[in-house]
Amino acid sequence: xxxxxxxxxxxSPYGLRVQWALGLKSxxxxxxxxDLLNKSQMLxxxxxVHKKIPVLVHNGKPIAESAVILEYIEETWPQQHPLLPKxxxxxxxxxxxxxxxxxxxxxxxFITFFIGVGEEHKKAVNEAKELLKLxxxxxxxxxxxxxGEEIGMLDLAMGWMAYFGxxxxxxxxxxxxxxxxxxxxxxxxxxxxxxxIKNNLPDHDRLLQxxxxxxxxxxxxxxxxxxx
Amino acid sequence: MQRLKITFKLTKNNRTRDQTSHTMDDEVKLFGFWxxxxxxxxxxxxxxxGVDYEYIEEDIPHNKSELLxxxxxVYKKIPVLVHGGKPIAESLVILEYIDEVWPHNPLLPKxxxxxxxxxxxxxxxxxxxxxxxxxxxKFGEEQQKAIENNFKILRTIEExxxxxxxxxxxxxxxxADLVFGMVIHYFAPMEDVMGVxxxxxxxxxxxxxxxxxxxxxxxxxxxxxxxxxxxxxxxxxxxIINRMQNG
Numbered sequence: 001x002x003x004x005x006x007x008x009x010x011x012s013p014y015g016l017r018v019q020w021a022l023g024l025k026s027x028x029x030x031x032x033x034x035d036l037l038n039k040s041q042m043l044x045x046x047x048x049v050h051k052k053i054p055v056l057v058h059n060g061k062p063i064a065e066s067a068v069i070l071e072y073i074e075e076t077w078p079q080q081h082p083l084l085p086k087x088x089x090x091x092x093x094x095x096x097x098x099x100x101x102x103x104x105x106x107x108x109x110f111i112t113f114f115i116g117v118g119e120e121h122k123k124a125v126n127e128a129k130e131l132l133k134l135x136x137x138x139x140x141x142x143x144x145x146x147x148g149e150e151i152g153m154l155d156l157a158m159g160w161m162a163y164f165g166x167x168x169x170x171x172x173x174x175x176x177x178x179x180x181x182x183x184x185x186x187x188x189x190x191x192x193x194x195x196x197i198k199n200n201l202p203d204h205d206r207l208l209q210x211x212x213x214x215x216x217x218x219x220x221x222x223x224x225x226x227x228x
Numbered sequence: 229m230q231r232l233k234i235t236f237k238l239t240k241n242n243r244t245r246d247q248t249s250h251t252m253d254d255e256v257k258l259f260g261f262w263x264x265x266x267x268x269x270x271x272x273x274x275x276x277x278g279v280d281y282e283y284i285e286e287d288i289p290h291n292k293s294e295l296l297x298x299x300x301x302v303y304k305k306i307p308v309l310v311h312g313g314k315p316i317a318e319s320l321v322i323l324e325y326i327d328e329v330w331p332h333n334p335l336l337p338k339x340x341x342x343x344x345x346x347x348x349x350x351x352x353x354x355x356x357x358x359x360x361x362x363x364x365x366k367f368g369e370e371q372q373k374a375i376e377n378n379f380k381i382l383r384t385i386e387e388x389x390x391x392x393x394x395x396x397x398x399x400x401x402x403x404a405d406l407v408f409g410m411v412i413h414y415f416a417p418m419e420d421v422m423g424v425x426x427x428x429x430x431x432x433x434x435x436x437x438x439x440x441x442x443x444x445x446x447x448x449x450x451x452x453x454x455x456x457x458x459x460x461x462x463x464x465x466x467x468i469i470n471r472m473q474n475g
Contacts (some may be wrong), residue, residue, distance in 0.1 A: 068344050068348050068351065093364075
């Protein structure tokens, strides 16, 4: 089916979505890891508009934006492990929720949870918990995966939750706990255990070290830093 | 074959609904707002495909109907398409749904790569719409920055987005055209009110030509809100902003 390259970054959930999708469909690809502080000429050439990862390059033709890439992957390799349901209404629901959780406003509380302090951190914790409650009760519900019996596109978009525990470890605050969110917690265990996902998760220790440093940098430069 | 079953809880009586597929002939309703570009792009899609629908005008923003709140509990916004009683919110999601259920006069090309290009630009433009409106309600230095930003965005679309095609969709109007369509009925009146013109024929020849082609298309021409009505609406909005700014 031609040459497939993925330009990604080892810890980016947006890049991982693409790798997971290809893995689930058993599509071979060459992975190119980008240093986001030192972007390659290739990345700038393949994504001149946003200059961001992930980019999928298929037979020399680049596609950017993870949601767009996932749709392309599903259309190009439709037989193996379908990532979308067949029914148009159910497909619309999947797209609705991916659009929802990728929205800047819905990502922000989790970012602030990671690098915020004081009042804004407290606010972020509450907002994050509300979002998690929505995902637990209304989006996942009784299902094993967001995609039903099998991992689907929405599971891949929710994949950041699979290693959110590292963030909680660093911040030393737990919000995604098993007692409050039993279904999400079960989902994380199932998701992480899937052979394709298991082999494509960022290394725990590397995440811990890298993200601890990242957080310290943000706190050092933040105008809101309180004196501990 | 896996079946996705998402229950969409209704806040009022806590009922859950089973989702099953719908046919082209089931009843279609659209909740919209006459001035909203998000609403209008859905109207254009339905009209381009000759789909019959009932239009429900919502009194935005202060007097949203119970039905709207029921059908879009997550965002409480228009547009919402209701097909055979089942609601879909978010205009880009609605457009993809419409294209799948009524595939004639397609909004997306057949080729998977071309589809990804169309989706990329539809998303890009959609995400730039609110930033592009900032010049309208910011002042002083912030306004200057907003104006510069607009030129930058338009430059990107001019150079990378449309190429030498008549429409973003090629010979026919596609999803990215419907999203960019806001420049003719919303952005242009804003330019008039503010006395700033962005898309000039010498600086943005492709976008300028696109505006002419798009606005002359028979379906679009017949389904654009009255220009002076939009100008009045925007002036009213500016009044509110001014009053808020001046206490």
